[in-house]
Every structure is written in structure tokens, then in C-alpha cells.
Amino acid sequence: SYVLTQPPSVSVAPGETARITCGGDNIGDERVHWYEQKSGQAPVLVIYDNSDRPSGIPERFSGSSSGNTATLTISRGEAGDEADYYCQVWDRTSDHWVFGGGTKLTVL
């Protein structure tokens, strides 16, 4: 089955740029989606189809994907960005949705 690998944690200083990676075999060929989950809340879609933002998501959030790595980039990090972030793809060989293990973002 398809495996998505994320770093368990990423730290960023306020105002700086955070980059959260998601590794997968030829993930650049897939549509990658990203979710933000704040403590005690349901996940929220922040990036779909690698780089598109749903309405209401700030432009500070962006996404890219190439080769074996997809990246969620959060510019000008704020305290309110502290959350767990998950990547997701559709595994066509097994007809399963797959999530990465999640990355805890800390804004120091």
C-alpha cells in the first residue's frame, strides 16, 4: 500500500516561513491534499490538488509537489498556525485514501 511520510514536528519563528514535507513514491504524479487540525477541532482542508486554496484560506498557505516530495508552505508564521498538518492522496492501486502520519507545527 502507498505510504506517506511526514516529519513528526516542525518549528518556526513568528514571521518566518514553515515548510512541511510529505514523502511518497512518485507523489509528484498524484493529487496531494493538505489538512490543518487545531487542538480539539475537526480537520480543515487548506490545500487541494497540490497547490489550490479553498475559499477562506489565507494566501500565506501554499503547496507544491514534485518527484517524491510534496510541500506545504506557510509564510509569515503566526501563533494561530500552531496545529497538526496532514497530507493525503488517493492510492489508485488499492482504491484507498491515504493520510500521512501528521506534522505538529510549533510557532516559537
Next chain:
Amino acid sequence: QVQLVESGGGVVQPGRSLRLSCAASEFTFTSYTMNWVRQAPGKGLEWVALLSSGGTTEYYADSVKGRFTISRDNSKKTLYLQMNSLSVEDTALYYCVRHRDGGSFDHWGRGTQVTVSS
């Protein structure tokens, strides 16, 4: 705005069954594929099952296949998850999730807690 409200969770003994429901409103339920996603305490997200808009296509995670059944009643705008042969590993918060065209999950309910314990 889109609303998804789960219900039916609770505490159940291993080996028993439980049925979850998800009431949908403020969107055309019949047009959307729906999913269940769960999250064990302190753990990440785990996709559980998918059901197409017309109810003809369903997929399951390996961990629940053969034990769980996803279904829907489009006349009632309700999604279900029948869970049989529950084990302690099924303890989790279960989310009902809408699947937008082209993929990705654009709306999530608040979840219903399922605890399997003797």
C-alpha cells in the same frame, strides 16, 4: 452552510456492534460521495470507508473490511456506518466527511466518539 452531524457513538464491549449516523444538511446530499474517517486518541487520521453518491461504489480500509459497512439513505440525507465485531483498536473519534469533486475532503463533522472496552 454545510452541516454534518454525527451520532450513535458510545461505549461498547469488544465483539459487539454499533451503528453510526451522519445527518447532512445545507447541500445537495445526493450529489456527493461521502466518507468516514477516524482518529484514535492522540493519533493521526485514518480513512475508514467511502461511498459514492448513488451508493453503488464503496471502498474500505483493510483494517475494517469485512466488519464495517457504509451505507446511505439519500431520502433522509443520512450516511451510516455499521460496525460489527468491534475491537479495542476501533476506539476513536469517527468523522463524517464530504468528498468534493476531484477528491479531497472539504467538509467534516465534529465527530462521534466510539470507545470499545470491557
